[in-house]
Amino acid sequence: MSEKAPAAVGPLEEFVYDDAIVRKFLLATMVWGVVGMLVGLIIALQLAVPSLSFGQSFLSFGRLRPLHTNAVIFAFAGNAIFTAVYYSTQRLCKTRMWSDTLSKLHFWGWQLIIVSAALTLPLGITQSKEYAELEWPIDLAIAVVWLGFFGTNFLMTLVKRRERHIYVAIWFYIASLVTVTMLHVFNNVWVPAGIVHLLKTGDMPSAELMFKSYPVYAGVQDAFMQWWYGHNAVAFFLTTPFLGLMYYFLPKAADRPVYSYRLSIVHFWSLVFIYIWAGPHHLHYTALPSWASSLGMLFSLMLWMPSWGGMINGLLTLRGAWHKVAADPVLKFYVIGVTFYGMSTFEGPMLSIKTVNSLSHYTDWTIAHVHSGALGWNGFMTFGMIYWLAPRLFQTTLKSQKLVAAHFWTGTIGMLLYIIPIYVAGITQGLMWRAFDKSGSLAFPDFVDTVMRLMPFYWARVVGGALYFSGVVIGIYNIFMTWKTRPAVYEVPMQRAPALAKRYTPGADEHSASRVTAVAGTGHALDRFTQAAWHRRWERLPMRFTLYTLIAVVVASLFEIIPLYAIKSNVVTISSVKPYTPLELAGRDIYVSEGCYNCHSQMIRPIFAETERYGEYSKAGEFVYDHPFQWGSRRIGPDLAREGGKQANWWHLLHFNNPRDVNPRSIMPVYPNLLRGKLNFEDIQGRVHAMAMLGVPYGDAVNNAPEMAREQARLVAEETLLQAGGYAQMPADLWQKLNGGVPASKEEAIEALAGRKVTAVIAYLQRMGTDITKTEAE
Numbered sequence: 078m079s080e081k082a083p084a085a086v087g088p089l090e091e092f093v094y095d096d097a098i099v100r101k102f103l104l105a106t107m108v109w110g111v112v113g114m115l116v117g118l119i120i121a122l123q124l125a126v127p128s129l130s131f132g133q134s135f136l137s138f139g140r141l142r143p144l145h146t147n148a149v150i151f152a153f154a155g156n157a158i159f160t161a162v163y164y165s166t167q168r169l170c171k172t173r174m175w176s177d178t179l180s181k182l183h184f185w186g187w188q189l190i191i192v193s194a195a196l197t198l199p200l201g202i203t204q205s206k207e208y209a210e211l212e213w214p215i216d217l218a219i220a221v222v223w224l225g226f227f228g229t230n231f232l233m234t235l236v237k238r239r240e241r242h243i244y245v246a247i248w249f250y251i252a253s254l255v256t257v258t259m260l261h262v263f264n265n266v267w268v269p270a271g272i273v274h275l276l277k278t279g280d281m282p283s284a285e286l287m288f289k290s291y292p293v294y295a296g297v298q299d300a301f302m303q304w305w306y307g308h309n310a311v312a313f314f315l316t317t318p319f320l321g322l323m324y325y326f327l328p329k330a331a332d333r334p335v336y337s338y339r340l341s342i343v344h345f346w347s348l349v350f351i352y353i354w355a356g357p358h359h360l361h362y363t364a365l366p367s368w369a370s371s372l373g374m375l376f377s378l379m380l381w382m383p384s385w386g387g388m389i390n391g392l393l394t395l396r397g398a399w400h401k402v403a404a405d406p407v408l409k410f411y412v413i414g415v416t417f418y419g420m421s422t423f424e425g426p427m428l429s430i431k432t433v434n435s436l437s438h439y440t441d442w443t444i445a446h447v448h449s450g451a452l453g454w455n456g457f458m459t460f461g462m463i464y465w466l467a468p469r470l471f472q473t474t475l476k477s478q479k480l481v482a483a484h485f486w487t488g489t490i491g492m493l494l495y496i497i498p499i500y501v502a503g504i505t506q507g508l509m510w511r512a513f514d515k516s517g518s519l520a521f522p523d524f525v526d527t528v529m530r531l532m533p534f535y536w537a538r539v540v541g542g543a544l545y546f547s548g549v550v551i552g553i554y555n556i557f558m559t560w561k562t563r564p565a566v567y568e569v570p571m572q573r574a575p576a577l578a579k580r581y582t583p584g585a586d587e588h589s590a591s592r593v594t595a596v597a598g599t600g601h602a603l604d605r606f607t608q609a610a611w612h613r614r615w616e617r618l619p620m621r622f623t624l625y626t627l628i629a630v631v632v633a634s635l636f637e638i639i640p641l642y643a644i645k646s647n648v649v650t651i652s653s654v655k656p657y658t659p660l661e662l663a664g665r666d667i668y669v670s671e672g673c674y675n676c677h678s679q680m681i682r683p684i685f686a687e688t689e690r691y692g693e694y695s696k697a698g699e700f701v702y703d704h705p706f707q708w709g710s711r712r713i714g715p716d717l718a719r720e721g722g723k724q725a726n727w728w729h730l731l732h733f734n735n736p737r738d739v740n741p742r743s744i745m746p747v748y749p750n751l752l753r754g755k756l757n758f759e760d761i762q763g764r765v766h767a768m769a770m771l772g773v774p775y776g777d778a779v780n781n782a783p784e785m786a787r788e789q790a791r792l793v794a795e796e797t798l799l800q801a802g803g804y805a806q807m808p809a810d811l812w813q814k815l816n817g818g819v820p821a822s823k824e825e826a827i828e829a830l831a832g833r834k835v836t837a838v839i840a841y842l843q844r845m846g847t848d849i850t851k852t853e854a855e
Contacts, residue, residue: 089574093173096569098161098181101184107552109148109153111550112154116144117145119136130746131748132747135200135228140201142673144199150315156400157463158189159184160463171572175230176229177232179226193215194211198632202364203670204267206292220258222259223257227254233617238577239575243617243619243622248322254623256350257313261306267292268290268293271289274767275764276761277296285757290765294705301360304359305637313352319418319455320344320387323387327391327415331395336393337390358429359438361435362683363682377425380422384566385422391418406481407461407481411461421446421453436507436508440510445503464556480551480555484552484555487545488545491546493544496543498533498541501534505531506639509521512686521687524744528668528744572820581617641719648701651699654702655702656702656774657702657763657841658840659761659786661780664839687716691719692846702768713744727800733835734747734814753815753834755832756837761786762782765782766779790831793829795827
């Protein structure tokens with residue numbers, strides 16, 4: 078149809094875009110991409126060669142794994158998101174970002190958060206909640222930077238825009254902003270142990286205690302809340318903002334309008350409302366009530382439709398432009414990226430089906446699934462955006478199209494070599510764990526047998542990861558050489574557009590709608606936009622649109638969060654389950670700081686193969702004092718839910734010193750730091766105070782936790798020495814780490830061992846899973 082003549086508009090205003098901030102975020106994306114992927118390559122090597130931790134606690138797999146995930150999610154992908162948002166929002170709104178100061182505070186604040194994570198996680202300062210490991214001071218900084226700096230700047234830019242309607246990419250940015258804020262706030266409700274100790278006693282806590290916090294949720298509720306957050310962090314940090322990126326940069330690169338405006342509407346609202354429900358499917362067959370995980374499965378299956386709607390919208394945008402894909406390596410990145418989005422969003426709902434999940438959960442299958450999305454969808458969409466942006470931001474031509482093609486093919490082959498062996502490894506793991514021989518016994522009763530079978534796949538993973546990483550290095554070199562050819566002074570083109578009229582004029586609005594999409598090159602011609610007039614009205618009211626989006630995710634979340642409290646009242650109390658002793662609590666905190674949850678689960682599912690291997694399945698009432706929960710999401714080592722009493726203290730001591738001494742095939746890193754590290758008994762009082770504030774009934778320990786911990790530590794040490802055949806029978810290298818040399822007397826030996834961190838961890842391990850076998854008298 079013919080366009081209506083534009084209504085009268087005011088005088089043209091002159092303005093310029095702030096591309097300097099976009100260049101900063103682009104640079105940060107590349108730098109942190111190298112760091113995050115390099116750490117990932119290191120920990121992949123450690124699975125095959127555990128000695129690569131070099132006996133250093135800060136290089137152990139348990140501490141580096143969360144550093145890798147945080148670096149690639151919040152540093153690499155996070156900076157890529159901000160690159161896309163700052164570039165596209167200004168152009169879609171025809172205005173500069175509202176505040177240059179907030180833009181700069183956002184950039185430097187976010188980089189400071191990343192550096193803080195890079196320092197604290199290897200030091201063992203962690204909450205142990207996946208994708209939310211950072212401790213409470215950094216949590217507060219994230220809230221300030223994300224909502225205070227970024228959120229305020231973004232929303233005020235929408236208010237001050239010069240275009241009437243907000244384009245589909247901005248819808249997804251809005252959803253990301255409001256939902257990530259909600260997820261971050263409610264998942265990170267904690268009690269800082271150091272602050273509690275200071276208020277209770279007036280004594281300044283140690284640095285270690287000052288950074289320690291405990292979540293207000295415990296056990297089942299903590300697991301429920303964590304995977305409401307964890308699944309939706311993937312949804313609203315790694316999916317929706319990258320969909321916004323897709324809706325802007327893919328049409329730009331292809332020079333084609335988005336295939337379907339109406340499909341964009343369906344894609345957006347169904348995704349926003351349905352995704353938030355899906356988290357509990359991560360907890361199938363656990364102590365979580367089955368109705369909750371079944372509800373998560375139902376909504377996960379429903380996600381197939383909107384997710385594939387977005388994939389179809391992206392790929393069909395290339396109709397009439399496929400000849401460009403063959404010639405343009407940048408478009409190849411987008412095609413592979415959108416394809417992997419479709420694959421991941423098909424596999425995710427499939428993995429949520431209980432029967433499939435019973436095989437896949439805790440295995441490397443999940444790792445392959447996550448990396449197919451991260452490397453294919455997030456990685457390739459980011460690289461495509463970088464290659465498209467670099468010539469425009471640096472006002473020059475891309476240095477080498479051949480290097481772009483080399484990056485593409487190296488990355489694609491590396492990605493396939495990475496994920497395919499890990500898929501095979503995961504399925505192999507699951508089948509071996511549940512395999513029985515003809516006599517009805519476990520076919521592979523020794524867990525390490527299942528680990529050894531994976532070694533060829535782990536090496537293949539290293540090769541694939543190294544290839545993908547090589548592609549990234551090629552890309553960065555290409556961008557660096559492009560940057561070197563930039564002009565001495567960047568040209569800052571002057572933009573002109575009329576201010577947004579205070580009153581809405583339909584004729585002008587229709588003209589504006591067509592003009593926005595034509596100029597942006599990112600929208601349908603909207604010749605039938607009146608068929609969705611109700612949505613067009615929302616699009617010219619961004620604050621109302623933001624409110625509606627918030628209502629959608631809040632309402633959907635309430636249907637999960639309200640049962641969270643119902644679950645608490647429905648957890649069957651087990652009278653023999655008591656709080657951890659002060660020493661066991663300290664040992665548990667050390668266990669958490671070492672990242673043991675990255676390799677070991679503490680959740681035996683009511684599946685015959687698991688109860689045969691590990692013992693009685695886990696009950697919800699066993700975890701009522703667990704702040705935080707430690708159910709884990711992967712088993713590189715055996716489940717520890719019933720570890721208590723299975724091995725002697727002496728065995729555990731040898732195991733921490735060098736796991737190969739007790740099992741030559743173990744791939745667990747060594748932990749000499751636990752033998753050398755002195756236990757701060759005075760800190761234990763602050764930990765107990767914080768737990769008591771959360772409602773844990775600690776009794777006398779509230780007043781004399783250090784004394785109780787010392788007494789139990791002596792008992793553990795005495796028993797360990799007895800099992801070793803006496804202190805003189807212990808190897809000299811052990812005493813060198815524990816005491817600086819062989820002690821002169823039994824009393825000195827007891828004092829030396831009792832004062833080490835390893836003793837507290839042993840006390841915790843010996844407590845695991847034993848409460849349900851106790852009587853009330855005990």
